[in-house]
Amino acid sequence: MKFDRIPWVIAGPCSAESERQVISTAREIAESPHVKVFRAGVWKPRTRPDTFEGIGKVGLEWLKAVKAETSLLTTTEVANAQHVELCLDNNVDILWIGARTTVNPFLVQEIANALKGIDVPVLVKNPINAELGLWLGAIERLYHAGIRKLAAIHRGFSTYVQMAYRNHPNWQIPIELKRLLPNLPLICDPSHIGGHRDFIEPISQTALDLGIQGLMIETHIEPDRALSDSKQQITPKVLIELLDRLRARHTAITDKQVKRKIAHLRAEISHTDSQIIQDLADRMRWVEEIGKLKQQHGISVLQINRWESLLKDHMARARQLGLEAEFIKEVFELIHAQAVKRQL
Template identity: 55%
Template sequence: MKKQLDISSDLSWLSKGNRPAIISGPCSAETEEQVISTATSLAATGKVDVLRAGIWKPRTRPNSFEGVGEEGLKWIKAAGKETGLPVSTEVANAKHTEEALKHGVDILWIGARTTVNPFSVQEIADALNGVDIPVMVKNPLNPDLELWIGALERINQAGIKRLAAIHRGFSSFEKTSYRNVPKWEFPIELKRRFPELPIICDPSHISGNRDLLGMIAQKALDLEMDGLMIESHMSPDSAWSDAKQQVTPATLNRLLSELIVRSKTTENQEFMSRLDELRHQIDEIDEEIFQKLGNRMKIAVEIGKYKRDNQVTILQVSRWDTIIKQRKSLASALGLSEEFTEKLLRIIHKESISQQTKIMNESPLVKS
């Protein structure tokens, strides 16, 4: 049975209109003046729905700036009063949660380093039991969808019905152009399982670089995400944390103006008719693909039997190397990317080995 989250259909806490929600503010609250001046400039754009600022900063290494602490809660509330906008901050434990609630913070979010630990999430959930406040949950550091869902469920079970997920990408040992690799398939699968759950994209933490913000934000909107969380600072280059990924309110205003917000549906019947035709073609091709894959695996099973009966190993490295080279050349000629081709071949090869392994573990038929 498909699991559901008990979520309120009223999303007015997140966005005041039909457009995507915009959450913005400095990575860290540094001074009262910095918080209020940034918030005032953001509010003046008319495009920001929620103000954000980090009060407690869970840093990777000690002796880094770890936030101003409880004093900063007064600053962000003052900024909210000045602008008329709700304010949000990150909490990582029960004490943070209690202090944020005491100061009247409007929306809480749970960061990636906390989501990864069910004990910490449950501690926050217990502190929220009986409290009516919206909560947003970032994906865990590692690409584990069940861990993300588990954190959402824990908060939901505490009685929080105004709930959202934040996609901020995943840590990777490999060096890429991203600070955190987006792995878009994860928020897509989360939306498939829980279509009622709002998903916000955090381009700032995915990019780690302000030059990539627009591209990532547009991609998120094209994947039907419900909003964006983008860090903004009056003087980004002098920010006390994550300087490279923050933008001024003026730059944010331009970035948002350049984004294309496409409709999820249309009443254009000609468009819908043609779309249905194309989708039908895809359905037919997919059926052919799976039939071919099924036939391929039947042949792999026969090969497995032949190898077993002749005491030959499953893996033939030279054959696998030939397949990789030949298929990549063919795929390239057909306009398919090398990355996609290699991933697909590895998945098919893994299944082929799995099928042959089953055969290898069986006793050969005794010939009469």
């Protein structure tokens, strides 16, 4: 899959609810040159029963009508082999595998088997939990089935921690996926990360700033009346205005002067990184010496009062230097865990 415009956008309602809703939404979003694909969920994997779980296969006929009228490509979510068969029979252009399916290797393999020998693009959303291995595994299963038109969708990760967003972005995970699979197109789903329409634009801009070139944005002609995820959907008008405000960044550095300045600064960073590694090595040597003394004199490895005092001092020093205290806390928690391990 290649992106001919940045951002390259998939848009449409969370769920296909009626033919009028689907066609009306598609007509309006087709006015944006950024929107290339129309999305609508036909089968909805809901957390609890007795809620709207999708219109079913009749929605696939509505997707056909969308393509006939607007020339937009179409996509919907599949969760099993039966869904795949119905989508292929109804000429759906792109399939996507949702977060609740990516987490299950059995279902992913079932879908991969159903797609063997079929040249159709497949988008793979990250699993609900923050585990890169499951995401990679789903992509690999599809690749081993002969599917080459693959892309990944970053939709955030569930967390029990209270936060403003519905799902934690954990940007380092899609960044690591991109490092491991540099040729794999990456799409961000700001609707599911944010969980509220007010967060869609800033999350989209962050994604573009990180070099993610595709977006999947839930769009509905009457979002407040949507049968699923109403708070995180926007109108086509708002979508078009939002896309016009977003600014994509270049991945290549073409200005020679800027390139030289960045090269100099990167050299300074590399020097600092080397010093950090050397300092950590020195620190661990002192840790091991302390560990020997503790062992000789029957002193417990973990000295909780010392650790709490040290962490408090480090966080205070971080604030003085303009660093985020929570960041320093996480860094030193890793260092401390390694120090304890060295003394055991």
